Amino acid sequence: MPYKILKTDTLAPKNKLIVVDAPMVVRHARAGQFAILRIDKEGERIPLTLADWDSEKGTVTFIFQEVGKTSIQLGTLKEGDELLDVVGPLGNPTEVEKEGTIVTIGGGLGIAPLYPISRAFHANGNKVICIIGARNEELLFWEDKLDSISDELRICTDNGSKGRKGFVSDELKHIMYDEKIHIDRVFAIGPTIMMKVVADTTRPLEIPTVVSLNPIMVDGTGMCGACRVEVGEKTFFTCVDGPDFDAHKVNFDMLMKRQKCFVNEEKRSTEIYLNKCQCAQKS
Ligand SMILES: Cc1cc2nc3c(=O)[nH]c(=O)nc-3n(C[C@H](O)[C@H](O)[C@H](O)COP(=O)(O)OP(=O)(O)OC[C@H]3O[C@@H](n4cnc5c(N)ncnc54)[C@H](O)[C@@H]3O)c2cc1C
């Protein structure tokens, strides 16, 4: 069954939004879950987190960054185009308990999945301090949405063009050591190096910290082993055992190494795709 694209938008350079008609995915959607998309028969399967959904309309919102062949191709699709597959929701929902004060942290594209996760913590009666960060102001998005479902929204940019000049972990340190706010849990999602630094920041005070991992995935059902990660010296498959894990136990160095396994093939495949597009434009 094809999945119709109902809306497209550009949120920031290379950061795109699509709203897809996918009632079966929406029916069981919970914060923290993802779907695996395939554009067409020749297409690669790519995981994208459910950034938002509308239960009444049966629509799912995905936000993605154009980083390689498939995401660039996805970014060319228009309202009315169709995707071949949207399989989901996959992965375990984020565990959301009433605990007290939760700091939720999203870096770069991680700002998108942070929205339903922060909303769920807030709806469960927690005080939510949300920290978002990007390289510069131009790359920030959904500040209004995050502001509407958190008690405090704090913004960081690497170049200081908006909010604190520095990383999300600097704002976290400020909350922990300058403001001395008691934090019951930290939840972080974004680039792997950011999640590693957040884990290192909360470790000395033993603040329970959860990260949503993003290894390379293929089938998303626990069959292929592509998404294997090491947590507490045990092996887990992120697609079925995660994507959320105890940040203090994750082997981030191994994850970063595995994420780069196919860099040459990915580069080649992007070049071939872009060349094809250029040829098609010329003819
Ligand atoms: C659970 C999960 C949720 C994700 N949610 C989002 C999201 O909401 N928005 C978003 O922009 N990105 C998300 N990603 C990453 C996204 O899947 C990759 O950016 C995408 O697959 C890149 O494919 P490409 O062909 O465009 O780029 P490529 O050139 O093929 O790859 C670029 C980089 O993307 C990563 N990547 C490539 N293929 C895969 C794959 N099959 N699975 C995972 N990572 C891959 C690798 O680190 C690679 O170096 C998520 C990943 C996971 C595992």
Ligand code: FES
């Ligand atoms: S993606 Fe294949 S086991 Fe997880």
